[in-house]
Amino acid sequence: MGCEMETDQTEDMDVVLSSMWPEDINEAGRQFNVERPGADQDMLEEVTINKEPNIVDFKRLMELTNYSDKGNWQLANLIKNWEYKQENAVRLLREELDNLSKQQQEVELKKLEILEEHRFEQDGYGGDKRPISILDENLKYLYQDAPRRRNDVVFEDEKVEIEAEFDSVVYWKQRAVHLEKLLEASIKREQVLIEKLQESIENLERQSSPVEELSQVLKRADNFLHFVLQNAPVVIGHQDKELRYRFIFNHFPSLGEQDIIGKTDVEIFSGAGVKESQDFKREVLERGLPAKREITFETELFGSKTFLIYVEPVFSKAGETIGVNYMGMEVTDQVRKREKMAKLREEMAVQKAKETELNKTIHITEESMRAKQMLATMSHEIRSPLSGVVESGVMKLEATKFRPREVVKHVLQTAAASLQKLLTLEGNVADDVPVEVIGDVLRIRQILTNLVSNAIKFTHEGKVGINLYVVQEPSTIAKQGSQKLDRDTTKELPMSESQDDQNGRDENSTCENHKLSNGAQVEEEKETNRKTEEQVVWIRCDVYDTGIGIPENAIPTLFKKYMQVGADTARKYGGTGLGLAICKQLVELMGGHLTVSSVEHHGSTFTFVLPYKVSSISDSSDDPDELSDSDHQDVLGDGNDDDLHSGVFVFQPRTLGTLFSSQSSTRIQKLTPNSYAFNKCNGLLLEDSLSPSSNITYKETRSDEDANSAAGPMETSYELEISDNLSSAEKHEKSVPNTDLVGRFHPYVHPSNSLRAKHNVDENLETCVTYQGQAQAQARTDGISSECSSSNSPEIPKGDLKPKILLVDDNKINVMVTKSMMKQLGHNIDVVHNGAEAVRAVQSNNYHLVLMDVCMPVMDGLEATRLIRSYEETGSWDDAIKAGVDIQLPSPDSQSNSQLEKTRKRIPIIAMTANALSESADECYANGMDSFVSKPITFQNMKQCLQQYLP
């Protein structure tokens, strides 16, 4: 039984224990989960718990438990627990007591039974009976209970044990003995019971008190707390209303109890952050709301550390704050890391910003690049029309009368005006240069200005100058000999032909292409009326300098840059390369050519030779109005005629200003060998030189022989001056005897004249005129101004026997483009579409040039070339026929031998190859081709090709 009690009790205790923990102890959110003692008791024993950090002001703790709600509540709970436990114990004891009293009753009952039996005996003897009240419960109980028992148990016993006769003496004796025995046993049992009772009482006493139990649990919890917190960088504390520490847990204590308890932060520490932390706590205290803050301490005690502090207010029952709980965790490392992170982030942000900036810059750069590109394209556009326009006739060259000397002077003057260097600018116009010629003065001036400014740019000392003199027609012309002949003939011819031409023209007439600008037209109309003649003079212009020169290896690329085609190179080489390129192009478009010679460190000379029309004597009409009409910018009025002929200009550096030399004027007067035709003209030169601001000096630099040669014609010139009113024809006649003049002029006779002359020789006047008309129409539609084409002598000889060109290409587009280009270049071409057709075409026509595509159906260009070459070598078309070309052999009488012979000259065959194709140049050459142009065909390479292969 005692054993049972024990187990009961343990179970009860268990219940008590689990329910003893405070308030919010719903099972889910327990703050402490402590193992049951005994389950794993050893765990904490292995851990040494340093309890020292715990510094407690116990008095304060009491106060807290007394005054704060929480403490109160906890206390109440504990009491409740204790009460419950007590009750339990009381209950147990009571039960025990009940048990015992039951046993006692039993024993008493037994006793009574025995007594009754005795009384029964006594009754039987004495009848001494104890009166028993009927109302006595006990008795009733006894009565009811006892007899039955007696009946059940005792009587049976008696019956068994007593053998003797009833109511005999023996019987009674036996009975007395038996009863005595029973009594003895009963007493014994009573004794045992008493012992047991004592035992259980002892047990009761031995049982541990709940307080002890409780404190053990608390201790365990405390141990766990310590265990958990032992290495945590955590400080836990409680401070009272005055913020004096009442409790502090600090695993790394650096101060003793006496140093902390009862003191405030400020009293304990000193340094940065302490005050802040105290203020923060106070704030929490005042506001009554928990808060967190990160505070960096800089104290002597523990150096620089950052704590994350949590402070919560503690309230009294009355709701007043009576202190704060505070918990701090050292987060120095984290803060450091965080700061690092922040820094990194900041850096990243900065980086990003920079990147954005960079991107913006890149964007801007790209934009500007694009703008540049646009500019390049635009300049290309500007350039292209310059050439394109001139070529195509959209913008025609102006045929304006102008005075070369004035142009030279003007250019130099302009250059001198903006000159920043100590350079001498000089101009020298040879006497044989006509006073007035017809050409595109604007462009010529442009070229001259460009070259001069270029020269100045690259010259640091010395001089820059322009030489102008008349030259022979450039020797590049193939059929020079014959041409000369033609010209010689022309010279002798009367000019009636051209007059007819011009008279006959109307708006639609192609002949008018000669005169494109209004001024020129007007002028020429007048010319026509006066029956003037036109001549061509080739004037060479040298622009020389004493500058840095051009390295030899750079010369080839000097002009070529542009040629290679625009946008790229223009961008790369900027404006400088462009100027020269434009100059060259312009010169070439006007039918001349531009060259350069240079010695590095000594200087360069740019030379361009251009043909100019000269409308000789008639132009020297004395009508100033007419002149100003046509060439107003150069004609300022009538002045000293002589100035027209001064061909020497020197612009000294400004610092070396010189005086006007009167001598020069007289000298200039003398310099009129061939200027008789233009004697009546403005005195611009003189005017300029006389103006006070001008630094112009006319120097006499002409050599003596010039002077001498000039002396001769002087008379004539005066003579002519007098004969102002003579008709131009008469003037011309007058001029003819002057051999000097004629000799100079006739090599430069207008080619159209020469053409006409040739046709005259052919005695096929009408046809010839028509033909010329056609040619000019062609020229116009092809965009070559008559000025250009007619004066461009290399082309003219071809003109009389237009080169026949064959294009062999199967590609429609290519044919169209090439054909159109050739048209613009002044050629009509025949087109066939494959090699076989090409062979047939060559067989039946005389071509001067074959442009041959390589890849073609039926027969490719290589084979066709082979066959043509074979014919040229053998004189027979056998190979071609073998190859399957359907050739109609000419009947023997249809063509003369001579023509056959002519045909058998080697025709230049030029391959047209696409770079992307595998057609190699070697293959082309191996098959007998002379050269190749790469597709797509451009103006430039087509032109070069024609120049090279057309005579």
Place this chain on the structure above:
Amino acid sequence: MKRALCPVCSGSIDEQFLQLQQLQDESSPNFVSEVVNIYFHESEKLLRNLREDCLVVVDKEFSDYKKMGIHLNQFMGSSSSIGAQRVRNVCVAFRAASEQNNRAGCLRALELLEYEYCYLKNKLHELFQIEQQRILAAGVRYPQQPNNP
């Protein structure tokens, strides 16, 4: 400027187109558009042929690739003549594929070619419209001072 290389086309057309534009003058005022129209016409024919070639090429072999090569040469030639740079480049790749008898490559190239061609066509149409407007706008004063630089 009348002859401006239209920026919208700058990607698909190169300087060769300028050459084309330079060929246009009073005697052939519609030269560029004529050429381009013929180019379109031819190109569409060639594209059809090429597509057929690509389909046929499965069973028969060499001769079809050769035919394809011829068509491509045509296409390439005309494209480079009008300056259709990108179309030409695709043609080059196409031809490389056909030379290797690479049908898949051919099909890819064909697709790309068709795309580039359409792109070019659109761009050129745009260009012509712009050009037309410009010419109309410029037409009023054009005859007066054509010569002044």
